Amino acid sequence: MKYNTLxxxxxxxxxxxxxxxxxxxxxxxxxxxxxxxxxxxTVVRSTYDGEWGMENGEWCGLGLKSxxxxxxxxxxxxxxxxxxSINDPAAECNITDITTGDSLAKEAPFRFGVGLNGGALSTxxxxxxxxxxxxxxxxxxxxxxNIMKPEYIFDKEGCLKNAENGSEEMALKFDxxxxxxxxxxxxNIHIRGHVLVWHKQTPDWFFRKGFNSxxxxxxxxxxxxxxxSFIKQYLGFIxxxxxxxxxxxxxxxxxxxxxxxxxxxxxGWYTRTMTGDEESLWYKVVGPDYVKKTFEIARKYALxxxxxxxxxxxxxxxxxxxxxxxxxxxxxxxxxxxxxxAIGMQSYIGVSxxxxxxxxxxxxRFTEAGLEIQITELTITAPSGDDxxxxxxQQYGELFERIMEQIKKGANIxxxxxxxxxxxxxxxxxxxxxxxxxxxxLQKKPNYxxxxxxxxxxxxxxxxxDDKEKQNSKNKNTESESESSTEEExx
Numbered sequence: 001m002k003y004n005t006l007x008x009x010x011x012x013x014x015x016x017x018x019x020x021x022x023x024x025x026x027x028x029x030x031x032x033x034x035x036x037x038x039x040x041x042t043v044v045r046s047t048y049d050g051e052w053g054m055e056n057g058e059w060c061g062l063g064l065k066s067x068x069x070x071x072x073x074x075x076x077x078x079x080x081x082x083x084x085s086i087n088d089p090a091a092e093c094n095i096t097d098i099t100t101g102d103s104l105a106k107e108a109p110f111r112f113g114v115g116l117n118g119g120a121l122s123t124x125x126x127x128x129x130x131x132x133x134x135x136x137x138x139x140x141x142x143x144x145x146n147i148m149k150p151e152y153i154f155d156k157e158g159c160l161k162n163a164e165n166g167s168e169e170m171a172l173k174f175d176x177x178x179x180x181x182x183x184x185x186x187x188n189i190h191i192r193g194h195v196l197v198w199h200k201q202t203p204d205w206f207f208r209k210g211f212n213s214x215x216x217x218x219x220x221x222x223x224x225x226x227x228x229s230f231i232k233q234y235l236g237f238i239x240x241x242x243x244x245x246x247x248x249x250x251x252x253x254x255x256x257x258x259x260x261x262x263x264x265x266x267x268g269w270y271t272r273t274m275t276g277d278e279e280s281l282w283y284k285v286v287g288p289d290y291v292k293k294t295f296e297i298a299r300k301y302a303l304x305x306x307x308x309x310x311x312x313x314x315x316x317x318x319x320x321x322x323x324x325x326x327x328x329x330x331x332x333x334x335x336x337x338x339x340x341x342a343i344g345m346q347s348y349i350g351v352s353x354x355x356x357x358x359x360x361x362x363x364x365r366f367t368e369a370g371l372e373i374q375i376t377e378l379t380i381t382a383p384s385g386d387d388x389x390x391x392x393x394q395q396y397g398e399l400f401e402r403i404m405e406q407i408k409k410g411a412n413i414x415x416x417x418x419x420x421x422x423x424x425x426x427x428x429x430x431x432x433x434x435x436x437x438x439x440x441x442l443q444k445k446p447n448y449x450x451x452x453x454x455x456x457x458x459x460x461x462x463x464x465x466d467d468k469e470k471q472n473s474k475n476k477n478t479e480s481e482s483e484s485s486t487e488e489e490x491x
Contacts, residue, residue: 029061033244036061045304052304059304074236077178089426090130093442105140107455113141113417123427126180143192147176149201159211170229181242193249197294199280207285235301250311251298258321269330295339311344316362342372349380367411377419382434397450404458
């Protein structure tokens with residue numbers, strides 16, 4: 001089987017000329033919440049769905065119709081649950097305080113997101129009507145921590161049936177995620193797509209002949225064919241049915257490894273080969289080129305306003321080898337072909353490591369490299385002792401103060417996501433997590449208040465600067481008018 005697509009052509013910025021859409025009423029790109037171009041005829045990007053230009057810094061559709069084949073329409077979503085029929089484990093929580101007054105999303109100068117816990121629809125955060133209300137008020141972005149990953153989206157039985165019919169097409173199932181997608185669409189909340197390719201939570205049978213774990217590994221062309229089938233269907237389903245909801249994807253997760261004996265540095269960026277004693281099947285079966293190929297495929301099928309991200313943990317680590325630099329080196333390879341838009345810093349931070357200085361230095365280095373930064377899975381380990389809540393508040397407060405300082409210095413930090421809504425997650429019978437901003441009863445913890453204090457102080461300071469600039473501008477205009485009046489009197 002030959003992997004024969006035009007990925008490299010579609011992934012680079014073009015200077016092709018196309019006709020702007022004259023009849024805006026029949027604009028083909030409106031179904032994606034993207035207007036058609038009114039004046040430009042320059043093709044900036046070509047994707048599977050069509051050709052795209054830019055006007056006033058915004059994407060617009062070019063031409064009279066989509067380039068997607070007419071018979072290739074993604075399926076409609078399966079039915080969503082009746083939220084009122086679900087036994088809500090948080091129904092007893094009084095959420096008056098958290099759904100009135102201060103809002104993280106309203107105060108932050110970036111998208112403020114939350115991780116949605118759960119390994120199935122039955123335990124997903126958005127299955128709780130009460131938790132939905134909290135999310136609507138406090139956040140404008142969400143990330144499924146698990147159920148958008150390949151092992152939850154792949155339909156093994158469907159894949160086996162395809163194999164019986166001689167097809168390598170992937171079969172997918174979306175039952176667990178459509179409720180959250182529907183909730184996000186109706187409430188103007190964005191979702192970070194997490195994640196397309198990872199060395200974990202991608203089942204072994206995906207790499208095997210006939211989608212059967214008992215068989216030998218399939219060849220590279222077959223794996224790439226399946227990968228493209230997966231991404232094409234996945235992005236198409238979401239973009240057609242929930243336009244604008246997922247406008248960021250973690251395309252590849254954790255492909256860089258700096259522990260000795262677990263990487264291949266012939267690539268120039270410390271490519272992961274192992275995780276502990278476990279081999280990376282992506283590296284073993286496909287080789288290191290899978291990272292770039294995945295971004296090429298994602299760029300081909302993603303709408304032009306969808307950002308593609310490389311996401312990793314310990315992005316601040318510099319020993320035994322420099323992981324920050326390795327990530328920059330990988331991203332530089334991807335940027336040459338316009339395949340990536342941002343770096344995702346997962347940001348799992350311990351009590352004593354990394355220091356805030358170490359963490360912030362990584363932000364500085366990514367900024368120096370000209371990268372947009374998204375903080376994707378922020379989790380700070382809770383300190384010990386009876387005063388752990390106060391210590392935790394100091395940790396979060398200091399980190400956010402330093403993040404704000406970096407933004408003032410020019411860092412392009414477009415989103416921050418805390419990875420979970422509440423301590424002692426109510427969908428689990430026992431959960432000892434203490435890293436989140438709300439407690440078991442969905443009440444604000446001191447770390448929430450510490451973050452809010454920083455956000456409000458920053459907003460107030462920015463308002464003073466804006467007011468001063470407006471006053472200076474007004475004074476200049478007054479002086480100019482006065483000078484003009486004086487000249488008229490002289491004449």
